[in-house]
Amino acid sequence: MPTYKCFECEKKITTKKLDKRFVCPQCGGKIFYKPRTKLKKIKTD
């Protein structure tokens, strides 16, 4: 399952928890990022 990290408090949040509201349950932050994974590199351009 994909996991995001809150930009504010760095709490790990699964996409399932973000399904209804894209808000951090811990600090209420609304900015998230995907932590680096070792899956594969994706070209962004």
Ligand SMILES: [Zn+2]
């Ligand atoms: Zn947070």
